[in-house]
Amino acid sequence: MERNTKQRQEIIETLKACYDHPTIKELYDLIKKNHKNIGQATIYRTINNLVKEDVIRRVECPDGIHYDYRKDHYHFYCLKCSKITDVFLDNKIIDNLLLSSNLNNIKHVNLVFEGICDSCKGKSSYEIK
Numbered sequence: 001m002e003r004n005t006k007q008r009q010e011i012i013e014t015l016k017a018c019y020d021h022p023t024i025k026e027l028y029d030l031i032k033k034n035h036k037n038i039g040q041a042t043i044y045r046t047i048n049n050l051v052k053e054d055v056i057r058r059v060e061c062p063d064g065i066h067y068d069y070r071k072d073h074y075h076f077y078c079l080k081c082s083k084i085t086d087v088f089l090d091n092k093i094i095d096n097l098l099l100s101s102n103l104n105n106i107k108h109v110n111l112v113f114e115g116i117c118d119s120c121k122g123k124s125s126y127e128i129k
């Protein structure tokens with residue numbers, strides 16, 4: 001474990017400072033800026049480990065996988081500009097959803113709403129596929 005501590009910390013701190021849900025490539029590029037000698041394979045492996053350990057989370061969107069440090073919310077994905085926005089739902093809604101199902105060992109809820117964001121809605125809506 002010890003050998004990875006620095007990289008782990010670096011990934012966590014970088015992601016913590018991000019509010020725009022970077023992809024693994026974007027996250028790597030950000031870290032690379034300050035740490036020229038960290039290898040891509042190490043970063044990718046460490047990111048995957050952090051996800052497995054539930055330290056950071058994956059956000060699966062139509063355009064690929066993004067990463068988020070914060071876990072207290074869900075996401076909205078704009079089908080037009082690919083922007084990802086945080087969505088805060090009352091936890092009771094999710095609890096009720098799970099209660100009404102027979103699922104009782106849920107560890108993560110990966111909920112992504114897909115639609116058109118406010119700033120895209122205003123302009124030439126007829127172009128939306």
Ligand SMILES: [Zn+2]
Nearest residue numbers: 078081117120
């Ligand atoms: Zn948009």
Ligand SMILES: [Zn+2]
Nearest residue numbers: 068073075086
């Ligand atoms: Zn988020």
